[in-house]
Amino acid sequence: MTAITAQKFFLMPIPPTPNGRLHLGHIAGPYLRMDMLGRYLRTQGHSVDVVSAVDGFDSYVLWKGVQEQREPEEVVRDYHGQIANDLRALDVEVDDFLDLVQGPYAAQHADNARRTVERLVALGVTETVVERVLYCPHTRRYMAGAWLVGQCPYCQAGAGGYFCEACGALFRPETMLNPQPRMGDSPLQWVEVESLFLKVAHPDQLLRRMAASGAPASIIEVIARFLERENGRVRLTAPGDWGVAWSPDRFDNPRVLFESGWEYALTCADRAREHSPEHGHAMLRSSEVTTLVSFGIDNAVLLLAGSVAVMDALQDHQSFDYVLTNYFYNLQGAKFSTSRLHVVWAADIVEKTPATSDGVRYFLCRESPELGETNFAVEEFVEVVNVDLAGALDRRVDLALGSLDQARLQSIEPDLLPGLEMAVARLGQAFRLDAVSVRDAWEVLHQWMQRPDLDVTQPGHAYLWLKGLAYLAAPIMPRLAEHLWHRLGHDGLPVVQALYAASLPRPETVVRPRFAALSPLALAPCLPASVVLAGASSDA
The missing domain is CATH 3.40.50.620 (HUPs)
Structure with a gap:
């Protein structure tokens, strides 16, 4: 190695x-x-x-x-x-x-934020731009950020503040189509404000650096359009008084740093x-x-x-x-929405139901939205946990742990090493820094969990399989991984340096984390009213 x-x-x-x-x-x-x-x-x-x-x-x-x-x-x-x-x-x-x-x-x-912008001003790379913003003298609110809703000036989708979630555009509030106050502020009037912008000297270099960092081409295209539309300007301040304070503009409008x-x-x-x-x-x-x-x-x-x-x-x-x-x-096929309470809160799914952290992480990893939109389907989550984890995995781990020879130091048999080394290499590829794919990491773990060529009732096969399982599961199911690593005779968390080393398995002193079988009904305490499960009555 x-x-x-x-x-x-x-x-x-x-x-x-x-x-x-x-x-x-x-x-x-x-x-x-x-x-x-x-x-x-x-x-x-x-x-x-x-x-x-x-x-x-x-x-x-x-x-x-x-x-x-x-x-x-x-x-x-x-x-x-x-x-x-x-x-x-x-x-x-x-x-x-x-x-x-x-x-x-x-x-x-x-202090960090203010000193940084002061340095940019001193370097001569900033530009002051006069903008028009809707303002309510009664509430003293500038219609920007959370206070403004309307349509994106580029794709006409519904948008709020400075952003469009539909096309990814970042725009100035004065360009919003059909602008409306979110809270009904009235009366409104257009006022001029001064905002500070950073002038990007070399947009092409900026885009190349983003590409080298692993940013998808589709996002770089959106940023390229933004820089072209804004003539290479990036916002540094915004009107208002909630934030890190910047000096008022010459119209006496309060300003804060626009955190990005x-x-x-x-x-x-x-x-x-x-x-x-x-x-x-x-x-x-x-x-x-x-x-x-x-x-x-x-x-x-x-x-x-x-x-x-x-x-x-x-x-x-x-x-x-x-x-x-x-x-x-x-x-369930619709965007998570806090305002509509179409959500499953992270802590609730493990604190209010039999679902485990490892089980939730396993499913989310399988469904990772790293390449496009994906979906948390309740019935599918239940099936995956019941079949992959509470069913096949728990049974196989029980067999393997029962097969371990705890009376002597154990090591991986040489003829079994290539399969483990291949899985380790594939996991490393999944975590390439410029192309991290947790879905690929899940696939490596999922295939190792199945390994039909290994008979875990044999001590040598059981030891290899459990060692590989602990290591490959460490990023995805850390509770199970840490327990197995300890049972195999190692301390701390799984590390590649100890993966191939001999160890003396330990008896069970702490109950192993297990996966409870789930049902949609068992998940009901964490589900919003907007989620209607198959088979549920219309008046439930």
Whole structure:
């Protein structure tokens, strides 16, 4: 086996907006994929820091505060805690999960953001643009962000704020078709505001860098159109007073920094440096740390165009080396929707039903929306858990553990090694940094689980199969993997360096995680009223 040189990684799952909890649509996209990659890298002996935060200055926090009649700081604090619990419930590991509106790193975050924009201004790469924005003097709200709804100026689909989820476009509020106030603000008047933009000097270089980071061609095309439409300008400020404050414009309109990912990268990398000071700051060009960010396509233009442009313009910084992007994940064929309560909350599916974290992760990995929209179908989830996990896998693990010879040191028989080495290599291909595919990782594990050529009633076959299962399942089903690794005589988490080493199996001292058989009815406590299951009565 070739020795692996340990490397340092900094991973940042996209900061979620704390205006609600995380549902399975969120988890299936950026959070599970990044967690699986982090776990895989650790199996290789690499050092990995995973740091994220909540995007507490998003205007949708203000809207949520109005709906719940709470101050925005309280909204952020509450949902920050609930989101952290949703991540923990599905074993999505984050070393630090920061609240940057308040808390110990809030001032540092604001300083990072302001100093960065001040540097851009000093470098002469910014431009002040006069825009028109609808304004309500009665509520003192600028109709931008969460407060504005209408139609996308490019595809005419329904849109809100600055973004179109249908085509991925990022646009100025004044270009919105049929603009309307979300909350019925009245009277409205057009006012002029000054906004600060970064001028991208070399758009072609920017696009090439995105392509090298693993961004899909379809997303790069959307960003190319955005840069052409906006003459290479990337927004740095917006009118309003919720956010990191910037100086008022010459019309005396308040302004805040328009956060687009780079600010969180700087602060989260600061925190990672505190964990491992010897590695330095991950976002500096002089750093040897490999960096990755994960996000959905609805954030692609903002995060890629914004972060890459700002980091490049700073000259001594660099944008993320690699990006993981995902499409939307649907529930019973319709988009997950917090506003319509068409959701399955992440923690609820394991806290209110017999479903396990490993089982949910296994299914979400199988259905990963990494290449296009996919769907969480309740009946299909039940079938997969019952057939693959509670049925075949649990029975085979029982047989294999019962076959282990616990009286002597065991090692993998030489004639069985090629099959394991091939599976290990295929898993490595699934986690190539420029083309991470958790669906491919699932396929490797799924095939290993079946392995009809292995008779697990034989001690040698059982030992090989369990070792491979623990290692290959580590990114996907970490609870089962850790238990099996311990039963096989190893400490800690599965690592490739110990995969081929001899070990002395241990007796069971902790009950093995098992997969309960499910039914649609058993899942009812976590399902929304919008989900009507097959066979359910019309008045249920």
